[in-house]
Amino acid sequence: MSELGASCLSGRGVTKVFGIGKTVTVAVDHVDFDFREGQIISIVGESGSGKTTFSKMLLGLISMTEGEISFQGKPRVLKTCAQKRKYWKDIQAIFQDPFASYNSFRKVDSVLLDCINMRDGKALPQKKKEEMMTEACSFVNLKYEELTNKYPFELSGGQMQRLMIARIFLLKPKILLADEPTSMVDACSRATILDMLLKLRSEVNMTIIFITHDIGLAYYVSDQVYIMEHGKFVERGNAENVILHPQAEYTKRLISDVPKIYGNWDLTTV
Template sequence: MTRNKYGDIFLSAKSLTREFGYGDNKTIAVNDVDFEFHRGEIVSIVGESGSGKTTLAKMVLGLLKPTKGEIFFEGKPRDISSYTKRRQYWQTIQAIFQDPFSTYNIFNRVDSVLLDCIRLQGLKNIGKEEEIKKMKAACEFVNLKFEELSNKYPFELSGGQMQRLMIARIFMLHPGLLIADEPTSMIDACSRATILDMLLKLRDEINMTIVFITHDIGLAYYISDTVYIMEKGIIVERGTADEAILHPKSDYTKRLLGDVPKIYEPWDFSRNKEKAV
């Protein structure tokens, strides 16, 4: 297996393609994409609306079939053909989405959302006391009080609390890879920084790979080791955060950088980067 400074390749893809529709209505949402995500690596996928980011994420999650190409999991062709194999895969690959509501069954209270995580890990009959201990620890990690929230429904939580609950789930599930699809676009700047810091802390603690999907090239620079820039289904730029954002080769990346407010000058990027590590 190839190694770099992050670790082994955890998940990769060759010529991944997804088309929607036929004839004149055909859209190639993801077009011949290759990637390698290493253990413990934070990768950002940046692109404008409609560039294919969520479609790519759904293929990685196994929620959408590729039209062409293949995904490799720990070096072998991924096999999620049976229910058991899919379940195993979903213990390892988890996602959080822009709209927290889409993640929760709104009729499940907070405690059953968290209990589900214990069940998903295959931990049965560990006893009520141990279950509560685990749920409390997860809430503590994200600065939520389990006692205050356990009987609430997701719609009774604030946007920030809901996103933190999602991270508490990730803390319990310990996935190898987390796809975060615009997880901070619906919350205020202060909560956004907290969420990002929690994700970075999780990466440090469990060497999780994070694939961060965003429109925001400044945010991508701040948190990532590696950046992929996507335009109309194609990866037009790929490299370390410094290579892709401070020394971009593609006109598309240059244009994206041109659209970024003045506050994100290269020297701001460098300063943030130092803070982030």
């Protein structure tokens, strides 16, 4: 992916400080970033480095202590409910635990129906809605007929996470933020989920922000990587450059901790 795509989401001096007095934690410390349309950007860092706090500020779920964020080149303003609702049509998230973000007393097919209704499809005939839900399910290798009338606890973690991606397929936000989406699923679902993300990018030109502690996964999926340590981006750039020729000591350490082989690349020999 070229670096020349239009700016999708960018920020300057973005900072989050929790607490007051002696118990202050600077979770995100004056970070600058520029995410381009249609790119997959990974934010990589160990637990506690500030990834989730950063992603919550991108989503507008928590306020910034300092700094500014621009969306599509214009300052992002989220003061009113209407501004937030509009922004949340453009940015959606999937989280580590798919069950936590879903009401367990609702049947799983209603989650897909809600997405169609949210995208102004309320008035569509039932048959058309079913076609759209079937298409979204097959996008993530699920069978719509097998999901109807089921409750979340009747699905595996991997199936549930794929359902969350089917939701994204229907909502078609401009940006998808995926915070450790594969860390609670089996290896087979993990591979499917990563491939789904690549497919969303290539078929819908979605900008995907992939949050992970696993630099090997980042290498597999991303165009750009941002390496986060103690709330700061210590290294950033084209994924191949950064991972094959790391400069920062922290990046080198993350790479040396990777025990596995990804595709044809053995990261342990880098």
